[in-house]
Amino acid sequence: MIAINVYNPAKPSEVVWTGNETGIETIPTMLSKAKAAQKSFAHLSGRQRYTIISNFLDALEKRSSDIAERMILEQGKLAGEAAGEVAKSLTEARWMLGRCLEQVGEVMASMRPDVKAMKLRRPRGVILAITPWNFPILTPLRKVIPALVFGNAIVLKPSSDAPGAATILYDVACETLPAHLVTILYGGSKVANAAILSEDIAAVTFTGSTDVGKLVMASAAQGLKEVSLELGGKNAVIVHDPENLDAALEHIVRSAFANAGQRCTAVSRVLAHEKIRHDVIEGLKRRIATLRPGAGHDARSTLAPLSTKGQFEKVASVVSDLQPAQASILIGGKPAKNDNGGYFFEPTLVEVHEKDCFLNTEEVFGPLLGLEFYQDVQEAIERVNDTPYGLSASVFASSLSVVRAFEEGIETGMLHINHGTFPDENMPFGGWKASGIGAASVGAEAAQFFTRVQAVYEGL
Incomplete structure (x- = not known):
C-alpha cells in the first residue's frame, strides 16, 4: 500500500x-x-x-x-x-x-x-x-x-x-x-x-x-x-465610477485575499479607470497592509498560508520572474516571516505595465493582485475578455449605461455588479471558455x- x-x-x-x-x-x-x-x-x-x-x-x-x-x-x-x-x-x-x-x-x-x-x-x-x-x-x-x-x-x-x-x-x-x-x-x-x-x-x-x-x-x-x-479563472474587477470607492475597495480586498487567494473565483486583476488611479492605489495598499499572515488557530491571523509547498513555490516563482518593464510591486512580494517554516506569503499588489504580461492571463492561485488602468469602457471590456478564462468578474459603477455595457460585453459565467465575487447558494456556478x-x-x-x-x- x-x-x-x-x-x-x-x-x-x-x-x-x-x-x-x-x-x-x-x-x-x-x-x-x-x-x-x-x-x-x-x-x-x-x-x-x-x-x-x-x-x-x-x-x-x-x-x-x-x-x-x-x-x-x-x-x-x-x-x-x-x-x-x-x-x-x-x-x-x-x-x-x-x-x-x-x-x-x-x-x-x-x-x-x-x-x-x-x-x-x-x-x-x-x-x-x-x-x-x-x-x-x-x-x-x-x-x-x-x-x-x-x-x-x-x-x-x-x-x-x-x-x-x-x-x-x-x-x-x-x-x-x-x-x-x-x-x-x-x-x-x-x-x-x-x-x-x-x-x-x-x-x-x-x-x-x-x-x-x-x-x-x-x-x-x-x-x-x-x-x-x-x-480555473482569471477573474477581473472593473472599478469605473463607484458611488462609494472605499466600499468597493473593501469588497475587492476580501475577494482577492480570502483563503489566501486560493479560490477559483478569487479576484486576481483590478482594472481601474485612469481618473481614479491615485485613490485606487493608495486605498488598496492601505487595506492590504493591514492583512496579517498567520495560522488558522491564531485569532490575530487575517491571511491564511498557502496550502501546499508546490503552491508556495509557484507564487514565489511568479513574483520573482516579474520584469520591471512588465510590472512593479507596490506592496508585499516575498515570503512572510514565521517561526515554523509555514507556507506564508505576503499579500502582494502589483501594478501591471504591459497588457500582454502573463499576470493578466495565467491563474496564479495565491495572495497576488494585479492592477491595471484604462481610459474607456470598451477598452476595459476587451482587456477583461482577453484571457482564456471566463469564470467570474465584478463591476463597480454608478452609471446605468456603463453597467449595461459591462453586462452585455463581459464573457464570464458569473458577473457581479457592485459587490465582490462571492456566489450565492442557489445560483448557477459555472464558467465559460477554459x-x-x-x-x-x-x-x-x-x-x-x-x-x-x-x-x-x-x-x-
Whole structure:
C-alpha cells in the first residue's frame, strides 16, 4: 500500500492526517457495489430520498467543528473561513435537497390524440466526483447532494493534500445512508483514471485546474461519459465610477485575499479607470497592509498560508520572474516571516505595465493582485475578455449605461455588479471558455448533469 501523509501548511513538519492510497485492484468491486446500491436507491420516491438525505445532513452538521478543524490543519484555512465554509456548504446542500420534492419532468404537447407525451429525467447511475484541496467540504458536498437528490450513487475522490473533511463526510454517509451509496477513493491520477475508465461509472464531475480538466475529459471521452468540469479563472474587477470607492475597495480586498487567494473565483486583476488611479492605489495598499499572515488557530491571523509547498513555490516563482518593464510591486512580494517554516506569503499588489504580461492571463492561485488602468469602457471590456478564462468578474459603477455595457460585453459565467465575487447558494456556478464545460453546478441547472432525459410516449 502507498501511504498518504498530509502536512500542516502553517507548520510543515507536522503530520496531521495519514492514510493509504486505494488499491487499483479493489476499485472494480467498490464500483460494482455502488452500482447495485444506486439501482435500489433510484426506485425510492422523492419524499423517501428527501428524508434519508436530510438525516445525513443533520448528522453531518453535528460534525461541523470536526470538519472545520480538519480544514484548518490540512488546508490552512483561518478558523473563521473554515467555519464559514461548513455553514455555506450545509445551506447550499439543504437548498438543493428541496429539489427532491419538485417536478423533474414535464408533459409535452402531443402530436397524436391517443398518445400522452412526456419528457422525464432519470438518474445517470454512478457518478465519479474528483474534488480539489482548496474547498475540502464545499466542493465534495456540492457534488454529493445533487447526485443523491436525483437518485444516483457517487464515488468521491478527494485531493490527497486535504482529504480529512471528505473522510468525515464519508464516515457520516456510512452511518446514515444505504450501504455503498457513497464511496471514497484515495490517491492521485492513477486512482482517478482507473475509476474514470470503469464501465460502472456513468458520468464524471471534476473541479480543479484547466490542464487537469482536459486530461479528465480525454479519459471520460473513451467511454463516452458525460462530464462536468469546473476549472480555473482569471477573474477581473472593473472599478469605473463607484458611488462609494472605499466600499468597493473593501469588497475587492476580501475577494482577492480570502483563503489566501486560493479560490477559483478569487479576484486576481483590478482594472481601474485612469481618473481614479491615485485613490485606487493608495486605498488598496492601505487595506492590504493591514492583512496579517498567520495560522488558522491564531485569532490575530487575517491571511491564511498557502496550502501546499508546490503552491508556495509557484507564487514565489511568479513574483520573482516579474520584469520591471512588465510590472512593479507596490506592496508585499516575498515570503512572510514565521517561526515554523509555514507556507506564508505576503499579500502582494502589483501594478501591471504591459497588457500582454502573463499576470493578466495565467491563474496564479495565491495572495497576488494585479492592477491595471484604462481610459474607456470598451477598452476595459476587451482587456477583461482577453484571457482564456471566463469564470467570474465584478463591476463597480454608478452609471446605468456603463453597467449595461459591462453586462452585455463581459464573457464570464458569473458577473457581479457592485459587490465582490462571492456566489450565492442557489445560483448557477459555472464558467465559460477554459473555465468550464457542461452544466453549471448548484441550482436547477444541476439536473442537466446529474440526470438524463428520457422521452416517453404513453398510449391512451
